[in-house]
Amino acid sequence: HNYYQIQWEPDWYWLGSDEQLVQMYRTAYQSIHAADPNAQLLGCNFGVLQTGNDWMARMFRLGLGKWMDGIVTHAYYTYKAPPEIGIRPQMQRLVQMVHQYMGPDTMIMHSEWGDHWDGDYVTQSISPDQLRDEMSHNLRGHLIVLGEGADATWFFYAADLGKRGGGMAFNLEPNPRYGPTIISPKPLTMGVATMTRLLEGTTNLGVIDYMGVNVLGYAFDRDGQTILALWSTDGKSHTIKLPAQNNVRLCDSFGNSSALITDAHMITVTLSDLPSYVIGLSRDCLPNQTVQAYPGQSLEQSSSPMLAMRGAQTATLLSNQVPTLMQTGTWLLASQHPQTGELSNFKRLVVANALKMKLMPTKDKTTSGYQLQVQNFSDQDQTVKVQIQNEFQTLAIPTNKSSTLFLEGSQLQLDDGFYRLNAWDQAGRKLTASVSARSLLNTFTHTPKIDGNWRDWQLEMFQRVGGDEALVYRKAPLIGPKDFSFDYALAHDDKALYGIFKVSDDTHLPPTNPNQTWRGDSIQITFGLDLRANGDWGSLRRISLHLPTDQQAAIAREVIGPPPIPPVMGQLLDDSQLRCRVQRDDQAGMTVYEFAIPLSQIGSKDQLAKYKHIGFGALINDADTLEQISDDARKTMTVAEGAGLFSLHPKLGLFPLDIK
Secondary structure (H helix, E strand, C coil), X not given: CEEEECCCCHHHCCCCCHHHXXXXXXXXXXXXXXXXXXXXXXXXXXXXXXXXXXXXXXXXHCCHHHHCCEEEEXXXXXXXXXXXXXXXXXXXXXXXXXHHHHCCCCEEEEXXXXXXXXXXXXXXXXXXXXXXXXXXXXXXXXXXXXXXXXXXXXXXXXXXCECCECCCEEECCCXXXXXXXXXXXXXXXXXXHHHHHHHCCCEEEEEECCCCCCEEEEEEEECCEEEEEEEECCCCXXXXXXXXXXXXXXXXXXXXEEEECCECCEEEEEECCCCEEEEEECHHHCCCCEEEECCCCECCCCCCCEXXXXXXXXXXXXXXXXXXXXXXXXXXXXXXXXXXXXXXXXXXXXXXXXXXXXXXXXXXXXXXXXXXXXXXXXXXXXXXXXXXCCEEEEEEECCCCEEEEEECHHHCEEECCEEEEEEECCCCCEEEEEEECCCECCEEECCCCCCCCHHHCCXXXXXXXXXXXHEEEECCCCCCCCCCEEEEEEEECCCEEEEEEEEECCCCXXXXXXXXXXXXXXXXXXXXXXXXXXCCEXXXXXXXXXXXXXXXXXXXXXXXXXXXXXXXXXXXXXXXXXXXXXXXXXXXXXXXXXXXXXXXXXXXXXXXXXXXXXXXXXXXXXXXXHHHHHCCCCEEEEECCCCCCCCCCCCCEEEECCCC
């Protein structure tokens, strides 16, 4: 095949609409295939994996998958985290989308990713720990990319790009740059060489996630020989046992190899954060299917005793029943010969907690309470003891039913911005539920006409924001409410989310730089979906609105460039993506921003039904002179702590959905 790509990290520069991008790929696909029967068009090669996934999700729904033969991507993420957090969930998301829209055999090429050690070799400040960490992160990241479904991966870059590192070798040029002529190997060089020698030309056999919560790995096949790449994810040493036959070898990340001794059909391996490779394991020692069970549940009858293994732990299943006190998580399950002890018929056993606990705000807008919902998936009645402050309350949950407790916020433990609640089941297993303590935004079911007329909205829908205490950014004096304050309202129906901002501002001064709209009179709004337990959002979409100097049509643009990188103004949005009107009334000293965004632009129907809340936040900016614009001496107020324009972890409010 001849492989073609027509973009390189478009998340940094694409200014067209989603529809225009799909049309470009359609034109390119038809033209390239007409000229080259062996062509394979790959796309879209986004730089930040999460940003690319957000874009691809929208464009796949527009039919992009029909006009590509495969995927090419980079795997960068914009915060400091191990690759198990920064890369793995987003690779899983990408692979799932590709399989859904393009088929399970679609090629996925990963063409660039690398991490650096934040050192300065010019002043000889690199420590061995920094070099080891660089080696560990880079090897683990590329193994995750391959193991989660990419067909190929490329390390970036050959040598350090600057004083922070970022390459496989030291760059000894006086001013480090691309294309160095003087380099020197470092530990990562050996790691890349070893990984390439062992895994080049292999096929992926899947994830190894049944060796304990802090151990991860993947299996690969080379012409019938199985190779496991395994490591610890918490930086600590972990000893695990694996079923194996004789003649198995262990290779470390530097290429040093040694024989492993088999004892009672098991080998023992001690892992660190640097990947180790187990070579020559029989394919029969890998699980051939996945089964799920709850503690106390019986599995299918087997003529042999069953043994469950995880890391260095083992558990015998008497009468093929999952022990009532067995730890939840993923185990390796095998049949054990009663005389020889030989293991066979391996399965991946997922022991799930029979109880699921969820804490969420009540839908009743007249109260500020929360409801705890506990669902029982087992075929036995269950009880839990819920800790409410210093007391315990017993909650009974019938089989295959759910039970609910209603609580006030004052009854919940506030921990790092989250309300948390703990409970214990009958076996003493701890369950935890949490919900963001962020504001639950006041919303209504309403379908306004988007015309910039605030009278389409009922007065009781509006909330007032103003005064010195409301300013989150202030480099100019606030004279009073007529100088700067605003009222806003939010609503939704089954098709769209609606918002209106009625800004009191005696001097309307739009942005002078279209790439820095927040410096002038404007608003930026952010929508989030999938609020994670750590407070981050699975996906974010940010949009800027302003009225240009000629006061004609409002300008709505996508905001790209994940924080903390300064935001970049992206594509102009048309009415299919966001309907908006901005009306200025100089006599009244008021600017009205009104918008409607289709819910499909925020998430799929299944996603919205699953999460039930959308994150929402806004920045409202005011500048009164050209000097204030040029000096960024604006005044800014927010809804729900802002739009995350410069923040890595935007604290959006929760917009409850009530969609039938």
